[in-house]
Amino acid sequence: MSNRIVCQFSCGAASAVATKLALAEYGATRDVQIINAFLANEHDDNRRFAQDCEVWFGQPITVLRDDKYGADVQSVFLRERYMKGPHGAPCSTLLKRRLLSTYEQPGDVMVFGYTAEETDRLDDFRERNPDRPVIAPLIDRGLGKEDCKAIIERAGVELPAMYRIGYYNANCIGCPKGGEGYWRAIREDFPEVFEQRCLVQDELGPGSWFLRYRSGTRKDERFPLRDLPVGPIARNEKLPNCSFFCEMAEADIAATA
Numbered sequence: 001m002s003n004r005i006v007c008q009f010s011c012g013a014a015s016a017v018a019t020k021l022a023l024a025e026y027g028a029t030r031d032v033q034i035i036n037a038f039l040a041n042e043h044d045d046n047r048r049f050a051q052d053c054e055v056w057f058g059q060p061i062t063v064l065r066d067d068k069y070g071a072d073v074q075s076v077f078l079r080e081r082y083m084k085g086p087h088g089a090p091c092s093t094l095l096k097r098r099l100l101s102t103y104e105q106p107g108d109v110m111v112f113g114y115t116a117e118e119t120d121r122l123d124d125f126r127e128r129n130p131d132r133p134v135i136a137p138l139i140d141r142g143l144g145k146e147d148c149k150a151i152i153e154r155a156g157v158e159l160p161a162m163y164r165i166g167y168y169n170a171n172c173i174g175c176p177k178g179g180e181g182y183w184r185a186i187r188e189d190f191p192e193v194f195e196q197r198c199l200v201q202d203e204l205g206p207g208s209w210f211l212r213y214r215s216g217t218r219k220d221e222r223f224p225l226r227d228l229p230v231g232p233i234a235r236n237e238k239l240p241n242c243s244f245f246c247e248m249a250e251a252d253i254a255a256t257a
């Protein structure tokens, strides 16, 4: 059985602080590993943040990278022929979850970057996965997302660019888990990415549309990104986390739904 503590570092503030805390608690007695899934669609500055965190951790990060789709969500959408299904987006499963399963060993203890705001998610995960040992250093210490950002800054590490320009997390640019306000922000800040996702929908057709009209005669009908009306921009729209673990939890939820 493995003696490993496995931290999943997602280039976000929460997972960085969770990793740092796990190293502080277990670094002297256990084999603490830090893993990260490379995604071609994240902001380039995520790599700078990862390098800065390696210095802060005093330990290298093992970067896992999907080969089948070139670690590119655009390629996943086009080849799998959808962007978002009833059980979530295919990219997180294919580009993150699968990588984790190639890395996992029996007995691994996983470190969750869930924050104090996400206690319910941790409880839910543990209930559904009683044989999967996990620890959540942020919840144990009552640390929220904003606490994590402050800790990173006080450590002298510059937060990822996506946070600095106002986004809720540092996940991929142009994520199908986002809503209207988020997509208006992407259209304004990253028009080339917005156009790429529109091109996917042009090719795949109405089955790939995931936004819905919220009012009017067409309420609840889906519409394509190209038809996104002008309206409020919400860079800080709260998107679901996208980590190895979220996918595990969501897959479990889907399996029992």
Ligand code: SF4
Pocket: 039, 041, 073, 089, 090, 091, 092, 095, 171, 172, 174, 175, 176, 177, 242
């Ligand atoms: S952040 Fe969004 S686009 Fe990127 S892998 Fe996760 S679900 Fe897919």
